Amino acid sequence: MRAAIEAAAEGLNVAVVSKVYPVRSHSVAAQGGINAAIKDTDSWENHMFDTVKGSDYLGDQDAIEILCKEAPRDIMELERMGAVFSRDPSGNIAQRPFGGAGYPRTCYLADRTGHGLLHLMYEQLLKHEVFIYDEWHVARLVVEDNVVRGIIAIELRGGKLHRLHSKAVIIATGGYGRVFHTTTNALSSTGDGMGLALNAGLELMDMEFVQFHPTTLKRTGILITEGARGEGGYLLNSLGERFMANYAPTVKELASRDVVSRAEKTEIDQGRGVNGCVLLDLRHLGADRINERLPQIRELAINFAGVDPLTEPIPIRPGAHYSMGGIMTDVDGATKIKGLYAAGESACVSVHGANRLGGNSLLEAVVFGRRAGAAAARRCLACAAPEFPDSALRDSAHDIADILRRDNGETASALRQEMTLVMEEHCGVFRDSEKLIAGLAKIRELKQRYGKVSLSDKGDYFNSELLAVLELGHMLDVAESIAAGAVARKESRGAHYRTDFPRRDDREWLKHTVVRKEDSELKISYKDVNISRYEPKERTY
């Protein structure tokens, strides 16, 4: 949406196509905040260093420099558009500390930062009279001769296929958390854009890097913010021990996300879990502190786990949270297909490298969304509309008719269930060669079976089942890319942890993984990391 606003401000005719209404996008769930060095005592260089280090030196430093330099201007711009960032007592924008940052530089709107910013973007869409095609699901990117021609989308309401002919297309479809069984992501975070891109011939980068958040609610995977540990919450195993003391003796619960996630997984795997979870205990903080500082957490625990943290510990476990990888782009969101751009979580510029810092992804979506919008606008002003091939609509219609025609096959939901379990088991917090190879094989087997999936709803109106089939197709592609990248990368870096190669290996692996599809087979290649200011060092906190 940030991209659309930028392009519309240039006077272009812009439309946003989204399978959910724009304010329902998953950015709405971001709680913590958005980073920017806006104080005199902080600097963009500090922000950059923290981000580079956080990325385990895999982030591209030219991109990170842009991100950190432009962050303050974007924050001010958001505020001028109408956001009200929370204030400090003197009336300036308040900032809170976040994991992996050497300075409290996370701006926030209470504990609803993403919600506030997403609604702001929606307001600006209306202000700029951007056309909204809501509940339209993009089924295909139309590309010919390496130039994008537009898209084909299904209008969910009546099931009609539409062609949208355009000079530029920006993919901003968010993450793929739903590929995993336990995830903080929305039901709609199915990585569609990455799947679409792969099928259009684009390259995905660093897909094996999946951030696992250590505190997600039992059963639903709903995020319990890092703040719960920041406020002094304990992590306990079934024996009632604060087990983090054995993994990170000094910082204990406040160790970084990957470390805590691995510790929890170890406890659970070694039989010291409680029904597949460990416990987050806040009781010793007392009712006042919990009600004042963590009201939303209490509400979530009561509503979604039936547990009141005032009287009971909260069952939690690690869950897939963020997709560091995505569609490979340059710092203007451009891909190698002309007129096709990507931004936000679906893109990989790459600013997060092997591990993302909290508060940097909303920032990425805003900064690179704006840049992609501007770049796309420049292109649109400079070129004539390329022709839209007639066959595209026919082909899409054909594909869908194909799916609808099938009978007596497995259901998409059964297959999806299996896929998420495979990914969790084989590509999760701990990985090793044996598990990964077996996992990749299973995903490929699922892809075979996917071809025979059938549905019982053959109607045109809000066919959620058809949507589920289309999403599953993308998810399987994404899953395969993750697994393939992970099999190949024989080191541990950031969120990618191999028990058989537990160390980072800069000599061999300081490079991006790039996958693309050739004749429906994935091909892997590698790309150098841009290193300008900060040479790789060991990452310790």
Next chain:
Amino acid sequence: MALLRYAYYPGCASHEITKEANETTIVVAARLGIELVDMPKANCCGAGLLTDYDYPLSLALNARIFAEAESLGLDIMTICSTCLMVMNTANRDLRNSPELLEKTNAILARTGLRYGGNVKIKQLLWVLAGDYGIGNLKKQVVKPLNWIKAAPFYGCHSLRPSDALGFDDPMKPWSLEAVIEALGAESVDFKGKTKCCGFQIDLVDEETAAKMTATRLLDGKGKGANCFVTPCPFCHINLDNYQSLAEKAASKKISMPIFHLAQLVGLALGLSSGEMKLSRHLVSPEKIIK
């Protein structure tokens, strides 16, 4: 049972337009042994309109009412749901925020009044179903109203906002039904029982108000009610006084008698229709009174 005593706040409507509600409440309370202490100084709660005018002022005016009850050492009993809602909402805000209470008392200071935050506000329905008790009420019934099929019309303000009112459950209210059944009558369930009668916009948008009143009446009638009973005089004004407007809006004859809560209770206690001032109603309930 301990003697029940309340600072009695009938509300503006029942001083004049629906004074039968006031008068019959006094008779019924006396019969049940509930003592009602007058509040001659009490001002209007604002009926929500003063909330629209100026919230701090509205709080202060309500605090003035509470201060009077506090000086009597009594909780308030009203017979108006809107007063109940307005006063309880103000009371909630004042009790939740010491800062707000202080500010409000600063406005009161010139009058020499002060509110300490210790008053509870109830309405007749709550007193009957709560403090007095359904069981005790049943024992007082001498003339069970077993031919009456009453639609329990809560309206809005005796149930919501529940965080300020708290007595009954807006999703599954029970108190009015329980009272009706205690009187030996049958309670008729209908979806509209917790909805709005239209009163608040009678003077702003007559057409919508009349349609709304008609919808509620027809809803209850459709479910087989032969009368409505309401704890709120404003609901009574719309359902009874303005029933003819509702009939016009719906182009249908409705002819639904509407009781104030106290009247129905009074009849079951053996009081006469004269004592219950039934002749004051525009839609006569006489025909269903035996």
Next chain:
Amino acid sequence: MKIKFKIKRYNPAEGEPAEPYFQAYTLDVEEGMSVLDALLKIADEQDTTLSFRRSCRSSICGSCAVNINGFARLSCATQVMPEYAKMGDMVIEPLSNHVPLKDLIVDFNPFWSRIEKVAPYLTPTSRRARRRGDVPARENDGARVTARDEEAIDKSQRCIMCGCCNSECNALEIDDRYIGPAALAKAWRLVGDVREGNSRKRLERLSEEHGMWNCVRCVHCTQYCPKSVSPLKQIESLRSRAMKEGVLDNPGAKHVEAMADSVKRVGRLDEAAMTFRTLGFLRSLGMIPFGLKMERHGKMPKPLLFPQIENIAEVRDIYEEAERLEKEDRERKKG
């Protein structure tokens, strides 16, 4: 525990005209399961054709509002066990006051157009903004909105546009041109923002027919909003701002003005004077035949006949004090 769900189904593709019907599903429910979990489970395991909206499943995206046992709730934030224990039933229907499209999915376009009607974006006028110092002098200075300014609009900012309030709204039930609580909460988000440059114009627009004065104060919106936005409170804020800014030429504002006046004069509501002032002389004449009938039953309000309350001087003092303190406060803010 096995629980029976009765779900309202509707599919316009099934025959002309398609009729909605209830379908029952029995489901094994475990502790902590939400209604959304249950719907997902039914769709996964029993009936893949069942359609409903969902996304974040953590009560922040606003997609999954449905009618549960008669009241609008987010299906993700409503737990099955306690709900069943309380209501003894599990009836799931599409939101009220909205047109169903398929099963539990309703047409949300009217909802969005209502939001669009209030021009839901900040329109600072640069001059005013500059005078207030809202345009940051330095890059890192931020727009000057104090914590107190933020508090005034805090609740209205929490709205997730789920439509629960509009679904429950009694005014909307009867008058489908009514702007509705969600849009009004949004309107206060803007009118109440110190940086907004067009508050008065907005208030004038909102005071038109089917606008903010058409709320019947049924309190449903505030009761059922899952995010504690308290739309009614925001409506009250809009109204009293309009009173202060002198946007008075409409029945709603006149009604309130008459009330404030009546309480100041006699300490009570003076129904006759209010009818007269709100409707104006000619329209209240139109009520005469009707009034005669009321008169016969002694129900015609008689202006000034009933006595003033005791100590009316106190009430007037309170008016003056409230006004004085408010003025002081305003001046302090300016200074």
